[in-house]
Amino acid sequence: MKPELSVLIRLQGIDLEIRKLKAEKEKLPERFDALNETIQQKNQEIEELKDKLADLRTRKTEVEDELELELERLKKSQQKLTAVKTNREFQALSKEIEEIKRANKAREDEILQLEEQIEELKEEVAKRKKEIQGFEKEAAAEKKHIEAKEKEYDAKIQTLTKERDEVEKDVKPDLLSRYRFLADKRAGVVVAAVDQGVCSACNMNIPPQMFNELLREERILFCPSCQRIIYALKTEI
């Protein structure tokens, strides 16, 4: 193999490793992001529960005020009852009193029901808050873990980048720029072996004449299909 090709293959190996590490590093916050999303969602749920709670409390105050007024009315009607003169008046007033009592009973029931619902909602809010605390704790731990991992990745990437810069010095500038151009387009795989006349990267046939030239190793050749830098894979005897 031409020495400049072995250098390129080495360069490619380092670049692919750097690529892999960078991709892994980018994925590190995935769990942290998911946790934060959950926290946000739970907070949203709490806000909705608090709105419901406020509605229930408003309703409860309304009914309590009504009840207070109606109890007052009841008192007055009962006082009037002692002063009625006719049987008809007595009956009408008695009927009215019964109606007020019945309506007030319904109000009292509603107040009790509302109180129950309010208590349930308060418990629900407290439960969600506790859940959020758990998630927040988890997220904080995850963040620490990510930061440590990121440092590890950065150190590895830095070492490899230095190594790459050294290796690059051994590649001719025009070949290097071609390599870089292709690396961007071909996800880092630029140098491909040709095995029995077939490019191992794109699986297309290399024309026989070109393949013969490739075997002579006189100059750098490129796959006519994928434009990668190619070399002939030779079986060692």
Ligand SMILES: [Zn+2]
């Ligand atoms: Zn190819």
